[in-house]
Amino acid sequence: MDESYPFVQRGMDAGAKGDQHLLSGRRGSGSAAVLTAAFLWFAAAAPVADAVPPPAAPDPLVAISVPTVDQAASFWQMxxxxxxxxxxxxxxxxxxxxxxxxxxxxxxxxxxxxxxxxxxxxxxxxxxxxxxxxxxxxxxxxxxxxxxxxxxxxxxxxxxxxxxxxxxxxxxxxxxxxxxxxxxxxxxxxxxxxxxxxxxxxxxxxx
Known part of the structure; x- marks a missing residue:
């Protein structure tokens, strides 16, 4: 057998372990993403007690008309x-x-x-x-x-x-x-x- 075989075998074992770590990392990140999405969904659905109410709409402006000359004349006539x-x-x-x-x-x-x-x-x-x-x-x-x-x-x-x-x-x-x-x-x-x-x-x- 070639003397380089142990080194090749070690490299293959290390690659297998790396793949296992990569798969486990991917599984962990996927679970964390699912948990984060679920937390955000529950937080959005829950009522916010301390939320600041939206500002009320301003009162409508009331137009004030200036009396015309005819109105003033009718007043003096009265x-x-x-x-x-x-x-x-x-x-x-x-x-x-x-x-x-x-x-x-x-x-x-x-x-x-x-x-x-x-x-x-x-x-x-x-x-x-x-x-x-x-x-x-x-x-x-x-x-x-x-x-x-x-x-x-x-x-x-x-x-x-x-x-x-x-x-x-x-x-x-x-x-x-x-x-x-x-x-x-x-x-x-x-x-x-x-x-x-x-x-x-x-x-x-x-x-």
Whole structure:
């Protein structure tokens, strides 16, 4: 036999042992991979108690529209419609006392009063107007709290008879009814501007 046979036999034995170690290493690495995959699968399937919840969605933005010119105009119109309306009642007078008895004895009638016109202020406080009388065709007399009588001359085309039931006036900023500025309104829909105020002073005929 060749003398090199023992060395060949040793090499073959070493190669066999190396193959066995390689196979055992491959088997060990395969088992470790299977265990790692199983661990990862169980970890993914298990609920995470300490997990941070996802952030909540932000609140939707609310659009705020700027009021238009038309909206502002309607607002101011509403304010104007809410202004104070003052009603002035009418008192009976020969021009609007349709139910007056004509058979009244002469002795029961008081002495007639003649009214003389004098200069009057251009404005009168609305709160001082207590009533009115239609005594002429184109003017009405305003009765004040101070027992004064102011004759309001109406503008052209207006009739005092339209105001037989009284009139309405819209409250002004200064609270006054002024000539050549303010209007009075009747229930019939008529509206007239006051041209002039005159202070009426009573004078008896026997004076």
């Amino acid at each position: 304010v104007i419609e809410q202004q104070l309306i003052i009603r002035v009642p009418a008192r009976r007078s020969p021009i609007n006392n349709f139910a007056a008895e004509r058979s009244t004895p002469r002795r029961d009638i008081e002495l007639p009063v003649v009214w003389k016109e004098k200069k009057a202020p251009k404005c009168v406080a609305m709160r001082n107007i207590m009533g009115m009388q239609a005594v002429q065709r184109d003017s009405i007399d305003l009765i004040t709290r101070q027992k004064q009588r102011l004759r309001a001359q109406l503008n052209r085309g207006c009739r005092a008879l339209d105001f037989y039931a009284g009139f309405y006036m819209q409250g002004s900023k200064d609270g006054k009814l002024c000539e050549d500025r303010d209007q009075i309104h009747a229930r019939t829909g008529a509206k007239c501007e006051i041209d002039k105020f005159r202070l009426m002073v009573p004078v008896h005929e026997d004076d």
